[in-house]
Amino acid sequence: MTRVLVVDDEPQVTHALSRALTREGYDVLVAADGERAVDLAATSEPHLMIVDLSLPGLNGLEVIKRVRSWSQCPILVLSGVTQELAKVQALDAGADDYLQKPFGLDELHARLRALERRASPAEEGSGRREFVGLSVNLVARTVEVAGVEARLTPTEWRLLEELVTHPEQLLTHRWLLQRVWDSTHGDETRDALRAHLRSLRAKLGDSAHAPRFIRTESGAGYRWVGVQSVPENVLPEWGEAVEGEQTAAELAGVATRELVHELNNALTAMRMAVQLMRMSDGESSEESTAMRASVLERLDGLARRISLLAVALESRAGDHLGGGDGADPPR
Amino acid sequence: MARILLVEDDVDVAELLLILLEEAGHETLHVDNGAAAVEAFATRRPDLVLLDVAMPGSLDGLAVTRAMRGLDEDADRPRVPIMLLTARALEDDRRAGLGAGADAYLVKPFEIEEMLGTIESLLS
Numbered sequence: 001m002t003r004v005l006v007v008d009d010e011p012q013v014t015h016a017l018s019r020a021l022t023r024e025g026y027d028v029l030v031a032a033d034g035e036r037a038v039d040l041a042a043t044s045e046p047h048l049m050i051v052d053l054s055l056p057g058l059n060g061l062e063v064i065k066r067v068r069s070w071s072q073c074p075i076l077v078l079s080g081v082t083q084e085l086a087k088v089q090a091l092d093a094g095a096d097d098y099l100q101k102p103f104g105l106d107e108l109h110a111r112l113r114a115l116e117r118r119a120s121p122a123e124e125g126s127g128r129r130e131f132v133g134l135s136v137n138l139v140a141r142t143v144e145v146a147g148v149e150a151r152l153t154p155t156e157w158r159l160l161e162e163l164v165t166h167p168e169q170l171l172t173h174r175w176l177l178q179r180v181w182d183s184t185h186g187d188e189t190r191d192a193l194r195a196h197l198r199s200l201r202a203k204l205g206d207s208a209h210a211p212r213f214i215r216t217e218s219g220a221g222y223r224w225v226g227v228q229s230v231p232e233n234v235l236p237e238w239g240e241a242v243e244g245e246q247t248a249a250e251l252a253g254v255a256t257r258e259l260v261h262e263l264n265n266a267l268t269a270m271r272m273a274v275q276l277m278r279m280s281d282g283e284s285s286e287e288s289t290a291m292r293a294s295v296l297e298r299l300d301g302l303a304r305r306i307s308l309l310a311v312a313l314e315s316r317a318g319d320h321l322g323g324g325d326g327a328d329p330p331r
Numbered sequence: 332m333a334r335i336l337l338v339e340d341d342v343d344v345a346e347l348l349l350i351l352l353e354e355a356g357h358e359t360l361h362v363d364n365g366a367a368a369v370e371a372f373a374t375r376r377p378d379l380v381l382l383d384v385a386m387p388g389s390l391d392g393l394a395v396t397r398a399m400r401g402l403d404e405d406a407d408r409p410r411v412p413i414m415l416l417t418a419r420a421l422e423d424d425r426r427a428g429l430g431a432g433a434d435a436y437l438v439k440p441f442e443i444e445e446m447l448g449t450i451e452s453l454l455s
Contacts, residue, residue, distance in 0.1 A: 132369050132398055133405050146405035205405075210431075212401045227369045227390060227398050238334065238360045238375075261385060262341075264418045268440040269343035275443040276351060291350060302343055 002116065003027045005046035007037040007063060008078065009055055017050065020105050026112075034058025041067045048115055051095070052078045053086050061090055068094030074115035078103075088219050097170040098220070105255070114169045129164045131226035134204065134213060136164050145205055155180065156200040163214060163224040172221035197222065256316050263309045266302055273299045333454050336377035337361045338368040338395065339416070340386050344439075348381065355447055365390025369398045377411060379454060384417035384428065392417070393431040400432035410434075412453035416441075 004026045008014050011032075018028045029044055031037035034055045041049065041063075049067065053060035064075055077098040079087045087098050096118070097111055127139035135144045141157060143150050152160065158180045162171060173190045180193075197214065206213045213226040273295050280288045335352055339345040340363045352359050360375055362368050365386055372380065380399065384392035396413055403410050414435040415428045428436045435449050 132373060133401055210397050212398060225394070227366055227394075229370060229373075238358050261418060264439060265341040265344050268418075269341070269347050271440045272344070272347040272351060272443060276347065276354070279354075279443070291354065295347070295350065298343060298346055305343065 001025065001027045002048060003029065003044065003046045004048045004050060004112070005029045005031060005037065005040055005044070006050045007031045007034070007055065007060070008050075008052040009033060010052075013052070017108075020108070024109060034060070034063045037063045038066050041071060041073065045071075046073055047119070048112060049073055049075045050078060050112075051075055051090075053083055053090060054080065061086065061093055064090055064093045064095050072119075074119050076111055076115060084219065091170075091172045091220055092174055104258075110168065114167070118166055118169055130229040131164075131213070132229055134226055136160065138165070143204075145203070150203045152200065152203060153196075155196050156203065159196055159200055160204075163222065164226070167224045167226070167228070170217055170221055170223050174221075176221065256313070259309055259313055259316070263306065263313070266306050266309060270299065270302045270306070273302065332356050332358060333378040333450075334358045334360070334375070335450070336368065336371055336375065336380045338363070338365070338380065338386070338392070339383045340364065341383070344383075351443060351447075352381075355450075357450075365392075365395045368395050369402070372399045372411070373402050379450060380411060380413045381450075382413055382415050382433070384415050384419065384424075393427060396428070396431040396433050414446075414449060414453060 002025075004021055006014055006017050006021070006028060007030075008017070009032050014030045014032065018030060021028045026048075029040055029046060031040050034057050037049075037051070037055075038058065040046070051060045051063055055063070058066075060077065064077070067073065067075065074097075075095045077087065077090045077095045078101055079090070079098055080101050087100075091098065096115055099108060099111060127137060129136040129138065133146050137143070138161060143152060143157075143160065159176065162176060162179050173193060177190070177193060180196075198208075201208065201214055204213050208216055211225060213224065215223045215225045217223055276295050277292060277299075280292055335357045337345060337348055337352070337359055339348060339361070342363075345361055345363065349359050349361055360371055360377060362371050363386075368380075368382065369390075371377070382392045382395060386392060386395075390398075392415055396415070399411070399413060410432075412435070413433045414437060415433045416437050416439060417424065417428070418439045420438045425436045434453055437446055437449060
């Protein structure tokens with residue numbers, strides 16, 4: 001089981017994070033201040049750390065510096081909007097990625113999965129990485145853009161290699177400079193990195209403003225955002241519906257904004273159902289009857305779904321009024 | 332009749348849209364995530380895409396729209412119409428959707444006639 005150390009001094013944040021991460025199958029440890037965080041990092045050897053930058057006493061930056069001096073454990077930083085400089089300092093001190101508050105749980109889980117992948121890279125298999133519009137062969141060292149081979153310089157190739165083998169992860173300027181240029185090229189600067197990146201982007205037909213492959217993370221580094229190709233055979237056939245799971249059982253951990261989003265979807269569906277029933281009113285063909293039966297069944301399910309959402313929202317409103325610990329999970 | 336790719340992660344909304352589109356005589360292909368949507372767009376060549384903006388994971392409707400527009404450009408073929416479906420009614424959101432390359436933007440909850448009318452005008 002993956003052990004995560006959550007370092008934050010706000011009880012409602014650690015409470016909500018613990019609940020959400022436990023549900024995803026993580027073993028969660030919590031530290032409410034910097035000293036405790038360093039102790040726990042040393043004694044319990046977590047596989048991942050989530051560190052808020054604003055901590056009483058030993059601050060988040062110090063925690064990262066100390067832990068980094070002996071551990072390679074991936075560190076995700078939580079920062080506020082006004083902490084741009086602190087965020088950059090944290091990344092330079094050895095943090096691996098950051099999330100700006102407020103953030104969504106989906107994004108948090110995705111970032112943690114990406115950090116786990118970086119910590120234990122998967123088997124490379126055939127060395128091929130297939131993205132929509134781009135195919136990279138890491139063994140043959142070739143890259144095809146929309147089916148046409150692109151010629152890269154050795155530096156551009158090393159940059160591309162680091163990016164595609166760390167998809168969706170923030171690769172900081174410092175990290176890329178260390179990986180792409182060895183220590184004999186210590187004078188390489190961020191400007192040089194930017195220049196190589198620009199020419200790599202041009203060869204991939206990518207744009208900095210509307211990136212399909214390489215996204216610039218302002219002041220921090222770059223992120224590979226190429227869409228991985230899904231094997232054709234896992235797509236459904238025309239006319240086949242994808243079955244999904246209702247999330248009603250897990251509403252307790254869902255942020256209020258997402259509950260409202262769910263409610264809007266349910267009401268949209270309900271309205272469509274009613275309009276469909278009206279449209280087929282008076283029709284007596286076998287198809288119309290079957291369609292009405294199917295829509296009615298869906299309406300029944302929708303009523304149940306809306307009730308569950310209403311109850312979840314009502315209890316959330318009660319929590320707020322009572323001033324208890326019913327704050328939203330962090331976003 | 333058109334081949335319509337529906338990208339919607341909400342099961343109830345998707346099911347009713349599929350019924351509606353099929354009642355209107357269209358052939359449908361439904362996927363519930365961004366990556367499958369881009370792949371389906373590339374390999375199944377739909378005539379039109381109905382795309383939910385808010386989807387779980389890193390690939391939301393706007394990123395999917397940009398990826399699809401990139402594929403159109405790579406293949407040097409006419410743009411396939413993309414209609415975004417969203418609960419966000421703000422002007423900035425609408426502008427972001429159209430800026431990403433969508434052709435129409437419909438706010439949930441919408442009227443069935445409005446949606447079918449927009450589909451017809453995008454296909455014509």
